Amino acid sequence: MKEYVDLNTPARILLGPGPSMVDPRVLRAMAHPLLGHLDPQFVALMNEVQDLLRYAFQTENEVTFPVSGTGSASMEATVANLLEPGDSILIGVNGYFGERLCDMASRYGAEVRRLERPWGEVFTVEEVEAALREKPAKVVGLVHAETSTGTLQPMEGMAEVVHNYGGLLLIDCVTSLGGVPVKIDEWGVDIAYSGTQKCMSCPPGLGPLTVGPRARETLHQRKTKVANWYLDLTMVEAYWGDERTYHHTAPISMSFAIREALRIIHEEGLEARFARHQANSALLWEGLEALGLKLIVPAEYRLPSLTTVQAPEGINEADIRQKLLSDYNIEIAGGLGKFKGQAWRIGLMGYSSCRENVALLLAALENLLK
């Protein structure tokens, strides 16, 4: 019979696009003995998670909670719930995750229109307005932080334009929430989703979601049932609302984890946290350029949580990543989709974003590229 040994894995330094490293406090919280999902003590904890998530999303939205799946599940929840067959959605595609949003929306029978930009670029308000002038859309989807390219989409003025044309603004904050400002209410965003394993530094498995009043009204006015039981927000909302109507069993241990991760964000404070992400990435950028490496995204819309680096000519980029892992226990990632084989993706997210990790990575890269 095969033997299954004790878990015994190396202590990786996670500097890829997620999962990021997790504060030991979060690991300890996750290892807390379980409560039942209807236990009054757990219900109180759910309320705290919601409060703290509102803090992270900078919103007063009542419907703010983690979906019981990874970021991809909260992503799908947005389109599954907002769109009915025949509805239109305009999606900004400038990377892998804009593509994915198109695929998901099409599965719900939506008429998907693509607004395209080369990978590594971002959209202007004027472009979005021009597309809506040509033809309005029920929903406009934009990726705030594109994990495949490392761009930070400016959001100022976007919601105003979308609302002027009668649409709802949906944004992907998977790689921004908790590391880069995400101002749901100030920006006027109608619905946004994220994942836990990036700047929140919580293990993957939950998908934070926030739904504003306009989007909520749209949900309540649906003519058809949501074509997805697990992610049907009208039911999930009742579970997270005052009624606590049983829908599915909440992931208890992951709820302990996200509460602790959010508590750490709250203690550090959003402004200090954003400044830390910015400062460590600035150090990284400076160091990479000093090594003669080229950053793909221009500084003005470069994401402070994830940096894409052009793989240098004449080397096998996968070999370097392999050596970083085997010789230094450091994980970075290769390019995804169009950037495959051509880029490295270096994440400095949450607990992973610290000066010592930057110094170590730069030293290791310097040795390996010599």
Place this chain on the structure above:
Amino acid sequence: MKEYVDLNTPARILLGPGPSMVDPRVLRAMAHPLLGHLDPQFVALMNEVQDLLRYAFQTENEVTFPVSGTGSASMEATVANLLEPGDSILIGVNGYFGERLCDMASRYGAEVRRLERPWGEVFTVEEVEAALREKPAKVVGLVHAETSTGTLQPMEGMAEVVHNYGGLLLIDCVTSLGGVPVKIDEWGVDIAYSGTQKCMSCPPGLGPLTVGPRARETLHQRKTKVANWYLDLTMVEAYWGDERTYHHTAPISMSFAIREALRIIHEEGLEARFARHQANSALLWEGLEALGLKLIVPAEYRLPSLTTVQAPEGINEADIRQKLLSDYNIEIAGGLGKFKGQAWRIGLMGYSSCRENVALLLAALENLLK
């Protein structure tokens, strides 16, 4: 500013319908520092999880893995993938989860036929055959262990009948896997799903799934895209298969947890584990009857992992549950759906199934019912 204190919850004795208590070994494994989801060490661990899940499901099915959501997600994955609009499914409804299967299947445009039995009863092979003779169905869905009523559906001969009429047999093993025999290959089951938080004694958050060759062939012959991106098994299968094609970020810590929970099942051995569940429940049944309480399900198809008890006349069943929780730290559950207010549901699942828990619960109930 509101203060969020350290996690500080009571040590509950979880004797409801799940989550069950979790072995400290599983909690420790879950608290292990993270690996990246594409790390070769994590990929090796995914293979072990699959091997061990095959052991638990008693199957050789290649497509056997945990879906990245709770049991409800793996449940939805079965119907979302097997059914295309207009396909027919015959569902045995004798409790809450048969109902749920009908709701889910209808969302994928299937023609849903209900085969009904009063809550607390099970189906005979003859009944299923008669229904199929009247009109065949592409899929027949049965709940092996009905968590709302405590029935154990006999499976012998079922698949033969379903296959004779050209259908696929789908079963719900949420409350049986790891506590009650689930013989996927011997029974000829085509697709089955479960949850982790019952007899496997792993925290909730993953949905074990196994897909046999006939069901897999059906997936590969679909004419339409699966109307659910997150649960699209053709994509998830590529992620868990040799290609390891990126789909979504696996829940790393929960994967550590399920590996350890499955390793414990493997160490104990299925037969010993089933015998333990049976013996402790037999003690419970004897004790409950000695207290004058009436068990709802007849002994011949009573589930060894979950017992439904008729709430005694003249007492408020919720008060007793409340006192069990506040005075003894014991959680049991009330009835669900049709049994609401009329039943208690007592789970003895996985790590929770031990003699001391039975003795304590019986003593507490005796005191409270005096």
